[in-house]
Amino acid sequence: xxxxxxxxxxxxxxxxxxxxxxxxxxxxxxxxxxxxxxxxxxxxxxxxxxxxxxxxxxxxxxxxxxxxxxxxxxxxxxxxxxxxxxxxxxxxxxxxxxxxxxxxxxxxxxxxxxxxxxxxxxxxxxxxxxxxxxxxxxxxxxxxxxxxxxxxxxxxxxxxxxxxxxxxxxxxxxxxxxxxxxxxxxxxxxxxxxxxxxxxxxxxxxxxxxxxxxxxxxxxxxxxxxxxxxxxxxxxxxxxxxxxxxxxxxxxxxxxxxxxxxxxxxxxxxxxxxxxxxxxxxxxxxxxxxxxxxxxxxxxxxxxxxxxxxxxxxxxxxxxxxxxxxxxxxxxxxxxxxxxxxxxxxxxxxxxxxxxxxxxxxxxxxxxxxxxxxxxxx
Amino acid sequence: xxxxxxxxxxxxxxxxxxxxxxxxxxxxxxxxxxxxxxxxxxxxxxxxxxxxxxxxxxxxxxxxxxxxxxxxxxxxxxxxxxxxxxxxxxxxxxxxxxxxxxxxxxxxxxxxxxxxxxxxxxxxxxxxxxxxxxxxxxxxxxxxxxxxxxxxxxxxxxxxxxxxxxxxxxxxxxxxxxxxxxxxxxxxxxxxxxxxxxxxxxxxxxxxxxxxxxxxxxxxxxxxxxxxxxxxxxxxxxxxxxxxxxxxxxxxxxxxxxxxxxxxxxxxxxxxxxxxxxxxxxxxxxxxxxxxxxxxxxxxxxxxxxxxxxxxxxxxxxxxxxxxxxxxxxxxxxxxxxxxxxxxxxxxxxxxxxxxxxxxxxxxxxxxxxxxxxxxxxxxxxxxxxxxxxxxxxxxxxxxxxxxxxxxxxxxxxxxxxxxxxxxxxxxxxxxxxxxxxxxx
Numbered sequence: 001x002x003x004x005x006x007x008x009x010x011x012x013x014x015x016x017x018x019x020x021x022x023x024x025x026x027x028x029x030x031x032x033x034x035x036x037x038x039x040x041x042x043x044x045x046x047x048x049x050x051x052x053x054x055x056x057x058x059x060x061x062x063x064x065x066x067x068x069x070x071x072x073x074x075x076x077x078x079x080x081x082x083x084x085x086x087x088x089x090x091x092x093x094x095x096x097x098x099x100x101x102x103x104x105x106x107x108x109x110x111x112x113x114x115x116x117x118x119x120x121x122x123x124x125x126x127x128x129x130x131x132x133x134x135x136x137x138x139x140x141x142x143x144x145x146x147x148x149x150x151x152x153x154x155x156x157x158x159x160x161x162x163x164x165x166x167x168x169x170x171x172x173x174x175x176x177x178x179x180x181x182x183x184x185x186x187x188x189x190x191x192x193x194x195x196x197x198x199x200x201x202x203x204x205x206x207x208x209x210x211x212x213x214x215x216x217x218x219x220x221x222x223x224x225x226x227x228x229x230x231x232x233x234x235x236x237x238x239x240x241x242x243x244x245x246x247x248x249x250x251x252x253x254x255x256x257x258x259x260x261x262x263x264x265x266x267x268x269x270x271x272x273x274x275x276x277x278x279x280x281x282x283x284x285x286x287x288x289x290x291x292x293x294x295x296x297x298x299x300x301x302x303x304x305x306x307x308x309x310x311x312x313x314x315x316x317x318x319x320x321x322x323x324x325x326x327x328x329x330x331x332x333x334x335x336x337x338x339x340x341x342x343x344x345x346x347x348x349x350x351x352x353x354x355x356x357x358x359x360x361x362x363x364x365x366x367x368x369x370x371x372x373x374x375x376x377x378x
Numbered sequence: 379x380x381x382x383x384x385x386x387x388x389x390x391x392x393x394x395x396x397x398x399x400x401x402x403x404x405x406x407x408x409x410x411x412x413x414x415x416x417x418x419x420x421x422x423x424x425x426x427x428x429x430x431x432x433x434x435x436x437x438x439x440x441x442x443x444x445x446x447x448x449x450x451x452x453x454x455x456x457x458x459x460x461x462x463x464x465x466x467x468x469x470x471x472x473x474x475x476x477x478x479x480x481x482x483x484x485x486x487x488x489x490x491x492x493x494x495x496x497x498x499x500x501x502x503x504x505x506x507x508x509x510x511x512x513x514x515x516x517x518x519x520x521x522x523x524x525x526x527x528x529x530x531x532x533x534x535x536x537x538x539x540x541x542x543x544x545x546x547x548x549x550x551x552x553x554x555x556x557x558x559x560x561x562x563x564x565x566x567x568x569x570x571x572x573x574x575x576x577x578x579x580x581x582x583x584x585x586x587x588x589x590x591x592x593x594x595x596x597x598x599x600x601x602x603x604x605x606x607x608x609x610x611x612x613x614x615x616x617x618x619x620x621x622x623x624x625x626x627x628x629x630x631x632x633x634x635x636x637x638x639x640x641x642x643x644x645x646x647x648x649x650x651x652x653x654x655x656x657x658x659x660x661x662x663x664x665x666x667x668x669x670x671x672x673x674x675x676x677x678x679x680x681x682x683x684x685x686x687x688x689x690x691x692x693x694x695x696x697x698x699x700x701x702x703x704x705x706x707x708x709x710x711x712x713x714x715x716x717x718x719x720x721x722x723x724x725x726x727x728x729x730x731x732x733x734x735x736x737x738x739x740x741x742x743x744x745x746x747x748x749x750x751x752x753x754x755x756x757x758x759x760x761x762x763x764x765x766x767x768x769x770x771x772x773x774x775x776x777x778x779x780x781x782x783x784x785x786x787x788x789x790x791x792x793x794x795x796x797x798x799x800x801x802x803x804x805x806x807x808x809x810x811x812x813x814x815x816x817x818x819x
Contacts, residue, residue, distance in 0.1 A: 043692030044685055071682045075689065175557050178390075206390050238379070238389060294674035295667065297681065307674050326678060328670065352674035 003029050004313050008111040010285050013118040016334075016343040019285040020058045026313035027321060028055040031064065034319035037079035041319040062290050062299040066309050066322040069268050072100040080105055080317040089267055100268050103317035111314050112270065115286055119272045120157060123261060127158040129223055132188050134181060136166045136199030136207065137230065161193055166203055181207040182216065185253065189218025197253075198227040201262070202238070205245055208252045219254035226255055229263035242279060264348060268323045269310040273346070276339035280332075281346045287312045289346050291331050292324065305330050305349055326352040379550055381529045384536040384543025389550055396561045399547060403489055403515050403565060406544050412486075412513045413541065418462050420539035421507060425457030427534070436530065453500065462511060469798035470512075481811055484804040486513035487590060488567035493519050493553075493581065494528075503531040505570060510535075510542060512803040517562050518548040553580070560584050568592055568803065592802045597631035597753035597795060598722050601782050604640035604738065604759040604767060607650060615758045617657055618783025622756070624661035624712070625786075627676075628727045631795075632754040632778065632786040635725040638736040640759075644718065648705065651714040651733045655707050662711040662729045676711070676728040683713060683726040720744050722752060738767070742774045749775025753795060756782035 003026035010019055031052035034041045045051065048065045055064060067077075078085075085103035104112070120126050166181040185207070188195045197204055204226065211217065226249055232239045240248075246257040264273040264281050271287040283289050290299050291306040300306045308327040312320070327348055334344045380387040380395055387395065427433065428450060437446050455461055470484050490509045494502030502520055506528075509516040520528055529548055536543035551558045563569060563581075568590040571581050578593055585591060601619050605612070619634060626633040637654065639647055667673035687706045703718040712729035720736050722745065736744060745752060755771045757764065757779055768779045777796040780787065 039692060040689045043688045046692070047684070047688035067685065068678045068682050070678055071685050074682070075686075175555055209390055294670045294677055297677050305670070307678075324678065324681070326674065328674065350671075352671050352678070 002026070004107070004111060007313065008114045008286060013115070013284045013286075014282050014334075014341045014343040016283055016285055016288070023285065023288065023313070024055055024058055024061065027061060027064070027311065028052055030313040030316060030321050031055055033316055034079050034321065038077055038319050040075060040077050041079065058288075061288060061311055061322075064311070064322050066324045067319070068324040069100060069266065069326060072102075072268055072320070072323070076101040077319055078103055078317060079319055085317045089270075101318075102267055102270070102315065102320060104270075104315060105317040108315040108317065111286075115284070115314075116157075116272055119274050119284060123274060125157050125225070125227070125261070127223070129194065130159040130161045131193055131223065132161050132191060132195040133163045134166065134184055134188070134195060134197045135163060136176075136181065136197065136203040138167050139165045139169075158196070161191075166199065166207065176203050176206070178203070178207045178210050182211050182214070185211065185220075186216055186218060189220060189253075192221060194221045194223035194225070196225050196227065198229070200230045200232075201228040201245070202232050204228060205238075205240065205248070208248050211252045212248065217252045217254075224253065224255050225259040225261065226253075227261045227263065229265070264346070266310070266323070266325055268320050269312060269325070271310070271312050271314065276337060276341055276345075278338050280337055280339070281348075282334065282337070282339075282341045282343045283331075283346060284343070286314060289329075289331050289344070291329065294328070294352070297324075302331050302333050302344065307352065308346070308348070328352055379526065379529060379548075381532060381546070381548035384533070384540065386529060386533070392549060392551060392558060395547070395549075396558055399517075399561070400565055402547075407488070407515060410541070410544070412510060412545050414466075414511060414513060416539045416541060417510050418459055420535050420542060421457045421462055421511075422459040423538050424531070424534055425454045428457070429454035436527070439525075449500075456504070457507075465800060466511070469800040470804065479811060480808040482806055482808050484512075484801075485807045487803055487805055489515040489517065489565055490592075490803060491517045491519070491562050491566035491569045493569065493571040493577070494521050494524075500527060500531065501572070502528040505572075506532060506546060506548075507535075508799055509570070509803055510545060512800055514568075514803055515545045516547070517565065518546065519553075519559070519562065520548060520550045522552065524550065556584070563589070570594070570803075590802075594795065594799075595751070597751055598635050598724065598748075599630075599632045599752070599754035599756070599785055600636040600638055600722060601634045601756040601758060601785070602638045602640070602736070602741075602767065602771065603650070604757075604763055607639075607758070608653070611760075612758060615782055616654060617661070618781065619756060619758065620654070620657040620661040621664075622783050622785050623658060623731055624665040624729055627672075627729070628725055628731070630786050634731065634756055634782070634785055636722055636732045636734050638720075638734055640738050641735050642737045644716075644735065647716050647733050647735050651705075651707055651716045654731075654733070655709045655712070655714045658712045658714060658729060658731065659709040662709070666711070679726055679728050680711075680713070680730065683730055684708065686726075687715070722748050738770070741770055745771075745774040745776075752776055754778040754780060754785045756780055756785040758782050 003022055007019060007022050007026045010022070012018070031045075035045055035052050044065050044067070050063065050065055054060055080103065082103070084105050086106055086109055088101055088103050090099040090101050117126065164181065164184040166177055168175055168177040168180065181203075185195070246260055249255050249260055250257065258277055262275045262279065265271060269287070271284060273281045273284070273287070275281055288311040290309040290311065291304060292298065292309050293300050293306050297307070305328060308325045308329040309322060310325060311322045328350050330347045330349065332345050332347060334342045337345065379389055380392060382395060434450075437449055492502065492505045492509065494505050502518060502524060506516045506518050518528070532546055532548060536546075549558070549562070553559065563584040564586055566589055569581055569585055570592045571577055572594045578591075581591060603616075607616065619637070623634055628635060637650070639650055641647065667676050683706070687704065690704060704715050706713055706715040713726070714731055714733055716733045720734050720740065723732065725732050752775055755776045755778070757767055757771065759767055771779050777793070
């Protein structure tokens with residue numbers, strides 16, 4: 001059995017301390033494979049004088065060259081022929097910024113499935129009780145974003161009686177159909193079966209706000225839940241305090257705070273971060289977090305704010321072992337959480353805003369690219 | 379957030395506002411016009427408040443130290459009565475003499491729909507202000523990066539002059555909300571947009587026929603160095619260039635992306651890069667990232683640049699004996715990359731400049747192809763060559779030629795990308811003069 005399989009089969013999904021050795025071994029195994037099979041990845045490691053064999057202890061993980069998500073958006077790297085990848089998912093993002101493309105081979109999917117079961121079971125997400133789904137996100141068809149695929153995948157965690165999507169396709173693209181979502185929720189309030197809401201927190205919040213403005217509220221049956229994920233994106237200005245959102249959910253749907261979950265993840269790091277009952281993102285054994293100084297990119301100690309660098313040996317098809325996101329966050333020491341989980345927890349503070357930087361000059365570049373292909377020059 | 383009728387409203391009420399917008403605009407435009415004098419007075423007063431430090435806290439959230447002072451001075455100057463009136467005189471000079479059979483005057487286009495860019499703080503508000511000075515009703519779609527600054531500025535303007543509030547409606551609709559964008563476009567007589575070809579294509583699909591498209595496109599700038607740059611006199615100019623690169627982060631259309639050398643020698647280009655790197659390092663050290671977000675963006679950019687150089691090097695087949703087409707010299711917080719080709723292109727930004735060869739006789743043939751996309755050239759050369767090279771750069775399509783240190787400075791009364799903005803927001807109307815002798819009806 002490879003180190004990855006051992007790691008993803010680990011009994012306690014939050015035993016980061018006990019898995020230090022196996023995590024490093026799995027990273028070394030993955031780095032060696034990626035180095036051998038992905039020429040671009042090999043060039044990056046060679047450039048920084050790093051050999052997969054240098055990965056011996058937990059401390060070495062910070063020295064493993066990391067790839068910024070901005071780099072993965074511009075360069076699609078693969079360490080396997082396409083035929084061996086079962087799924088290719090792309091990150092969301094505006095067309096201008098490009099998207100990452102991440103391939104998943106069967107081994108990665110198997111590891112991912114075990115992870116989802118392990119992380120989801122304690123929060124009673126897996127259930128045999130059929131339920132309705134209201135999804136504040138995109139339907140799976142017609143989009144290859146990881147977010148849409150994940151949301152669709154989650155609708156199998158309990159048998160689906162119905163799926164209502166709050167994003168409606170129009171001629172020009174997807175638009176939120178908040179009124180449709182409100183109607184569905186009111187209707188589902190009369191169903192004997194529970195309802196699960198999932199998707200973007202922004203649209204969920206807007207729909208529930210609208211419900212309240214109209215004086216509507218329902219009592220969804222026990223077992224109903226809310227799973228938020230995907231971040232606030234362009235709506236971050238209207239982001240309420242967490243407590244306010246939970247109170248709104250309780251008032252309009254009758255769903256208690258314990259049944260509201262939030263997830264964190266990225267297409268380039270498809271590890272399921274699910275918040276604990278105290279709403280903290282504990283680091284699961286499949287992942288490690290290094291916070292880096294925004295000025296120097298050197299690792300920072302716990303408690304300091306910096307760029308979030310995520311590591312996982314889950315995928316072999318694409319070298320995403322160590323990915324530098326443009327999220328700013330803090331890693332807090334574990335051990336004192338009321339939920340009992342001992343692993344450190346990650347707090348996301350905001351974004352460095354790579355995608356929002358649009359220079360006039362950057363746009364002109366795109367126009368000139370076409371001319372360059374004609375091979376002009378001296 | 380929505381800002382309309384001088385008030386802020388939650389974004390969730392967008393649909394409601396959009397469905398009533400046409401009737402609202404029709405009513406306002408039928409009943410009143412926006413008095414230019416009042417708009418100028420409001421702008422001028424706001425500029426004075428900024429200069430007096432009333433907005434220092436807000437400016438501090440955008441920039442620190444010297445950069446904040448520059449922002450403040452620029453805002454105060456460009457809002458001042460003297461500046462605005464000078465612009466109006468220059469850009470909207472009287473179209474016709476007094477006594478013809480018709481009178482001619484500049485009138486607002488009507489309703490402008492501004493799709494603003496987010497690369498410069500305050501730009502969306504500036505775009506709206508130009509629309510207001512020319513008497514238009516302004517629908518503004520905010521860029522994603524807007525953090526509330528635009529609404530703060532417009533709200534302050536409305537406090538100064540309540541009439542302005544009737545002529546502005548601001549939405550933070552994401553560009554992906556096509557239905558909303560279409561509704562806004564349908565109400566417009568002119569669509570003002572900042573962006574490249576992609577933006578233009580998107581705007582064309584949503585613009586009703588007959589609407590005037592006013593594009594402020596993306597441009598590139600560069601420095602042109604001619605003569606013996608090792609000589610003493612050049613040093614100060616090159617330090618000025620390094621300073622300009624560090625200060626602007628190369629984010630502006632007028633920023634230098636490339637340093638062209640008037641030479642065909644690759645060796646000389648490499649020597650220049652080695653000479654220029656320490657100057658750039660010093661300038662970068664003087665202008666560190668002002669906050670964590672900017673530091674993060676710079677660091678990530680630099681890392682991506684380094685990875686790309688590594689990948690490119692590896693892609694070159696070592697057996698072919700091929701020389702790498704790019705050599706990157708890394709400095710602290712900056713880099714200089716020598717390239718074999720001569721084409722204008724975007725640098726990796728934030729103190730990462732490209733060095734290329736462009737002999738004078740090749741200047742026009744190479745640059746002409748990109749003419750519509752080039753803006754500013756910072757010229758570094760002996761005085762005796764300056765006029766000749768300036769002429770040549772202009773003939774090659776450049777719209778601005780300055781000293782290297784001044785590439786991004788704003789000069790009073792200058793045009794924007796070869797055009798006068800205010801003139802694009804108005805139309806010339808003719809009205810036949812009626813004399814008493816023409817009869818009673």
